Amino acid sequence: MSVTHSACGHPCSECRLRTLPAFLALSEPERHAVAEWRSGSRKVAAGERIIAEHLRSDLLYTLYSGWAFRYKTLSDGRRQILNFLLPGDLVGLQDEFADGRTHGVEAASDTVLCTFPRDRLWDFFLQHPKLGYDITWLAAREEKMVDDNLVTAGRRTAAERVAMLLMHLYRRAEHLGMTEAGRVEFPFQQQHIADALGLSLVHTNKTLRKLQRLGLHRLEGGWLEILEPHALEALGDYFDRPMRPVPLL
Amino acid sequence: MSVTHSACGHPCSECRLRTLPAFLALSEPERHAVAEWRSGSRKVAAGERIIAEHLRSDLLYTLYSGWAFRYKTLSDGRRQILNFLLPGDLVGLQDEFADGRTHGVEAASDTVLCTFPRDRLWDFFLQHPKLGYDITWLAAREEKMVDDNLVTAGRRTAAERVAMLLMHLYRRAEHLGMTEAGRVEFPFQQQHIADALGLSLVHTNKTLRKLQRLGLHRLEGGWLEILEPHALEALGDYFDRPMRPVPLL
DNA sequence: CGAAGCCTTGAGATTCCTCAACCCAGGTGG
DNA sequence: CCACCTGGGTTGAGGAATCTCAAGGCTTCG
Incomplete structure (x- = not known):
């Protein structure tokens, strides 16, 4: 796994995603806290795994560019894609609370991801409850997508x-x-x-x-x-x- | 909607659910904060709706006793149950972040629910980040169930x-x-x-x-x-x- | 030029669906 | 007390949607 410092090509202060109207503005201290937590970035080529099934990754990710998807497979190989991931989506949160048997994540196109060390997630919640609330928001939003896919x-x-x-x-x-x-x-x-x-x-x-x-x-x-x-x-x-x-x- | 003060028959300090090994112990101040937030309880009979589809409830619930389920329907009436709810499950969280088009919740047996005013959710996160983290946990756990159902x-x-x-x-x-x-x-x-x-x-x-x-x-x-x-x-x-x-x- | 990967198409098999009965238990009203 | 009605559950038959198998085409790559 190659984790470089900024495969996105920018410092976080100039993040191109953050300027999009699709995303809520963060306060300056919040942006700082996120940049602080961020440990680097990672490129994953189309078709490669971002998180292997059944393994708990040490990292959380935000998808910075490209397309990816979450999936699960049955023991005989039948695969179900759970939902698709686009830039801005948080990757790997559910594993935090997993009892094994988690989903995998794979890149559908070449992707760039920002990495966040998972072991600081709890600390991050504690120090920035507003951002913790935001994380819950993202989790709930993803669940709604899975709901739709189930229908x-x-x-x-x-x-x-x-x-x-x-x-x-x-x-x-x-x-x-x-x-x-x-x-x-x-x-x-x-x-x-x-x-x-x-x-x-x-x-x-x-x-x-x-x-x-x-x-x-x-x-x-x-x-x-x-x-x-x-x-x-x-x-x-x-x-x-x-x-x-x-x-x- | 009848919201009585304790259809469960106990004060929160003697909550029967909380003594089960299925649930994590909370600290005394945390228990107090939860009891403080809780506004009452509500009985819903088998077959009755707990939350109507497409409507945003002013309340969050914890299912105290009985069985319920979340569902969505297509416009021609086809219905898909998304997941089942058992005692201890949090009900209605996703609506917080909804853009309309939400799921409904219906009681499958006679149920009792604890009610929490939704407009204090954000405040609750802010004052008790640990419990905010727990709420995220519950959301992630429910998503995992929906994942399984989708497979x-x-x-x-x-x-x-x-x-x-x-x-x-x-x-x-x-x-x-x-x-x-x-x-x-x-x-x-x-x-x-x-x-x-x-x-x-x-x-x-x-x-x-x-x-x-x-x-x-x-x-x-x-x-x-x-x-x-x-x-x-x-x-x-x-x-x-x-x-x-x-x-x- | 051959191989591999993906897309496309046809044909037949299978799973699952719809329609239509019928059964049974419980509730209700005469 | 009984006839009737209603809401589930059960079963069979036939049809539709979807699957599997199989083959062939196109493009890319070595």
Whole structure:
């Protein structure tokens, strides 16, 4: 594991993420406290593991750039993606309270992560209750995403699932300013989509192609283009709420 | 909504839950702070709503006795149960950070809940960072359960799902001392199980009966009896870890 | 040029769903 | 006290959605 001091290329005081409107402003002392806690950064290439399943990482992370996902696998190898991670997401918090049997985290594109030594988490809560509250916020927000994914896997049809996932990912990327003219860079393979939706690879492919033939979206060359957002939202019964700015560690 | 002062029948200083080994001991000042925050209690009968979907409750709850569940419904009525709630579980925290579109909570048996005014949550974090940390812990623990349920709905077969759910509920009840000689009171209807597992009612029924015919469990008269725990665990690919004691608000 | 990885498509098998009965226990009103 | 109704649970039959298997295409890379 290579932990360099700033793979992001900036000092924290000039963090590019923090200037985005998607994130809540922190006070100067809070920013200082976070920068203080931060021990460095780490690059993880597409397809590499960020946190191995069943292992408790000594580090917490904030995803600085790129796409990643949390997953669990059954003992015979069936894999379920739990949720996707975008810049600003906190990685590895649940392990703090784990009794083994935790999820894994893998990079879907090349990623850069800020690292925070886990053993100072409790101290950080104690000294900065406001930021502790923010961490709870992030945890609750992630749970809500998993809730949505569970509804999807449990109760939506294949076409509804695909529509919902495409819009969900697009909206989140849009919120972070990662889209342009209805397009996002999309590093996921169809296997990822299948594993996130609880579908087989083949059926995922057929469903994607069907929606694409209907002209709802285009997915090729590592780019996703949303052509009919309203149709996709209606099909997926998934309607966007204006997203509130969120804390950033 | 009837909020009485102690439907549990005790002052908080003699809370019966708190004496269970399933829960972490709090210091005297912490117990006092929790009792201070607690505004009363509320009884909710089986089948009644505790928190309505899409509404933000002014109260947080700790489930004191009985069984409940969180759920979401799609606009055409399809319902997905997200996870089950047992005594000691914190209810309604996610709403704090919600942008609308939240889950509902319903009592599966007659329940008693302790109430906490939500508008003092932030103040509580500030004054008792240790308890804030505990709340984060509870949130992370619940997310892990939803994670498991998502794996179930996405990747397990019907028989595996049922086996996993029965063992999961049994183990949690056992941890709280609610079991005796392999039996628990089981207030759920087959429709609840179906909604939790992402199966139809009919298929749930057939799967339950199949496992029962194999002698793995017995489910009748509102009681669940686990006859072959190891077989159920193996079938569900769901293995129990010793559960750590958990904070109790 | 061959190999590997991912996408695509068809065909047949399987799981799971829907529809439609029927059963049984409990509650209610005549 | 009994007829009826209601709400669960149970079962069978047929159909739909999804899965598995298998093959072939395209692109990238060595």
